[in-house]
Amino acid sequence: MTVYFIGAGPGDPELITVKGQRLIRTCPVIIYAGSLVPTAVLDGNHAEQIINSAELHLEQIIELIKGADAKGQDVARVHSGDPSLYGAIGEQIRCLRELGIAFEIIPGVTATAACAAILGAELTLPDISQTVILTRYAEKTVMPPGEELASLAQHGATMAIHLGVKNLESIVRELQPHYGSDCPIAVIHRASWPDQDWVQGTLEDIQAKVQAKGFRRTALILVGRVLASDSFAESSLYRVGHAHLYRPEG
Template identity: 40%
Template sequence: MSTVSLKPAVYIVGAGPGDPDLLTIKAQKLLASADVVLFADSLVPEKILQFCREDAEILKTADKTLEEILPVMVERVRSRKSVVRLHSGDPSLYSAIHEQMGLLTAANVPFEIIPGISAFQAAAAKLQVELTIPDLVQTIILTRISGRTSVPEREELASLAAHKATLCLYLSARHIEKAQQQLQLHYPEDTPVAICYRIGWNDEKIYLVSLGEMASCSHRENLMRTTLYIISPALNAREARSRLYHPEYNRLFRSDA
């Protein structure tokens, strides 16, 4: 992988769900060029670091607080070094970058965000499914259940479940009974659920069960963290046809017969 010339700044990089092959080309170039790499070692596998410079400073942050991490990033940038801050999945989703960006801005430290593949996308690929099926489901909801981090009342799971859309449930394995009960208020009992554990890691596991088995399977397999749930009728959809490539669909780049 070729390197690039980096200015002193913090590069907030989405590491994807765990598989190094799912890193973006830009993420690989940044890792190959950065002076310093900070990564949450409980969420980002160390094999991602294969792209880093041999002389790069590598810092693990799983046991660190933001108050410990931020001064390191600020000091390194002020020392004219480039810093990659590796986050699992995509930084825009449940990555706690909002407060980091605010503090970096307050410290007058430049930063850039590089998107990554989210777990729900990698899981759909593994399952070989499209999550938006014509005439069946056209909406994807990414959410979590209230736990140590609260969810606004208007976004309570039972309320979102009423849409019966494809629902991707993050960070909820420890409260799976409560989640199942709220989902059952609207989804049929036999709605398929994909339970996706550590997608992209060497020990990934995927279980396809009914909504009624969601909690019992999670407990049986001892899935307490790093688990994504996809609840969707799309998981067992029958044949459906998109209009986009239909011969009767007129589109800009297709000449009329």
């Protein structure tokens, strides 16, 4: 028996790995995060039991898994995006290790990747930014020392900020001294869902644009010079005259 932590992707049911889809269709027990995972992701399943974990607390989820383990039934534990990012799987895994229950993590498409696709952007450009910082706004969860938004902003790297749209004013205030008021920023609401929407602007004008849209939750913030720059060097990978293992010199 194995518990499979499956990344269902950001919303579009087709943005799931073949492996993840296969496991959802074959596992006899499915426990899915119904508040963030569309039910269409479960299409084609033959499960004996399907449970929406949005209504449960951790202990109830573990009891369901223990019940499946007693019957020798594999469990598809379906999370949104990639389960290793803000998926709250760490606490579940800790319990499974204590119980001696096998598990496996199946990666998924991240919300950050979906947002970059919507914007038609590459998040790492030569001479502009070669680093992407994935973080969240400190509200209920206190950030560890050195991970405060202002500290991370000192790097000037491309940044993806989860769970922060309600605190956009504070975020802009912390970012501006390091990125500059003219720095490009985008706020993407429900990326890859049928009702996806987004706005792009600068740190100077993004608040008014977001307020006009009415985004209050389920939105990701992307900030960085990569979002509005055509002035960058070409990568070495495809540059004429640059030799490598698959394209020897001469």
